Amino acid sequence: MEREKALDDLRVIRQVMERTRRASSTVGGWFMLLWGVVWLVGFLGNQFLSETASNWTWAVLDALGALVSFWLVWRERRHGRVRSNIGKVVTLWWLALFAFDVLLIGLLRIRDGRDVAMLIILTIALGYVQFGLFTHWSISVIGATLALLTVLAALFLSDYFYAVVAVLGGALLIGSGLRAIRQSREG
Amino acid sequence: MAALNPVIHQPTRLRIMAALVSLPEGDRADFTLLRDLLELTDGNLSVHLRRLEEAGYVATEKTFVGRRPKTWIWATESGREAFAAHVDALEKIIRQTKEA
Numbered sequence: 001m002e003r004e005k006a007l008d009d010l011r012v013i014r015q016v017m018e019r020t021r022r023a024s025s026t027v028g029g030w031f032m033l034l035w036g037v038v039w040l041v042g043f044l045g046n047q048f049l050s051e052t053a054s055n056w057t058w059a060v061l062d063a064l065g066a067l068v069s070f071w072l073v074w075r076e077r078r079h080g081r082v083r084s085n086i087g088k089v090v091t092l093w094w095l096a097l098f099a100f101d102v103l104l105i106g107l108l109r110i111r112d113g114r115d116v117a118m119l120i121i122l123t124i125a126l127g128y129v130q131f132g133l134f135t136h137w138s139i140s141v142i143g144a145t146l147a148l149l150t151v152l153a154a155l156f157l158s159d160y161f162y163a164v165v166a167v168l169g170g171a172l173l174i175g176s177g178l179r180a181i182r183q184s185r186e187g
Numbered sequence: 188m189a190a191l192n193p194v195i196h197q198p199t200r201l202r203i204m205a206a207l208v209s210l211p212e213g214d215r216a217d218f219t220l221l222r223d224l225l226e227l228t229d230g231n232l233s234v235h236l237r238r239l240e241e242a243g244y245v246a247t248e249k250t251f252v253g254r255r256p257k258t259w260i261w262a263t264e265s266g267r268e269a270f271a272a273h274v275d276a277l278e279k280i281i282r283q284t285k286e287a
Binding site for chain 2: 002003006007010012013016017018019021023024078079080081082083085086
């Protein structure tokens with residue numbers, strides 16, 4: 001076999017593998033888009049609404065987000081073109097991180113809304129970084145960027161902390177979600 | 188000369204195996220995903236899948252979603268090993284011809 005043919009074969013293999021990965025990860029983009037919208041609206045609520053109103057906003061957004069997430073999983077199982085066990089792992093992963101935050105907030109008696117927000121945002125960022133290590137590096141970059149922007153907003157734009165976090169974090173998630181959806185459609 | 192796998196070496200089967208191996212172990216691809224992704228006809232894909240199945244490199248499962256039949260396809264462990272060995276052989280050819 002000639003060198004050129006071997007190089008061609010390896011090139012084809014790489015292209016097919018990349019296209020398959022993109023085409024098979026349809027639901028991930030929708031999740032990022034959904035939770036990006038929840039993030040954007042929720043944190044804008046923290047910035048511009050009263051504490052009671054923003055708490056209610058979060059409760060409604062989280063409930064809606066959970067419902068739509070369940071629907072996305074159901075739809076993927078019914079119409080998806082890849083059957084994967086990764087969905088269960090991802091759900092358990094986020095539940096474990098959520099339980100960790102609840103435990104920490106309780107044990108350390110964190111009461112300040114901004115501190116709670118910081119903890120939750122950094123935990124989500126950590127989750128993205130860790131998850132990206134096992135899936136795709138770009139997810140780790142999203143997590144690291146989110147953490148960095150959050151810390152910068154807390155340090156230098158504390159009066160507009162929630163608004164900055166809402167716009168930057170929300171835009172990052174929504175943008176990444178739209179990009180993933182587009183890529184999965186292009187295949 | 189490095190030993191290329193004659194079953195996987197065929198261009199269409201090479202692409203089928205590349206697609207299946209790119210999914211995490213345990214994941215299964217729908218027949219239509221492979222067909223559309225690799226731009227093959229139903230008949231062409233079926234023929235090559237049968238050849239790979241005979242070699243023990245892929246496995247299939249036929250199910251129903253509602254009334255619609257669905258065929259799931261995945262690379263077996265020996266299929267993944269054979270594919271990795273084939274890629275190693277290709278890389279070895281490139282290295283050897285570079286040195287020569």
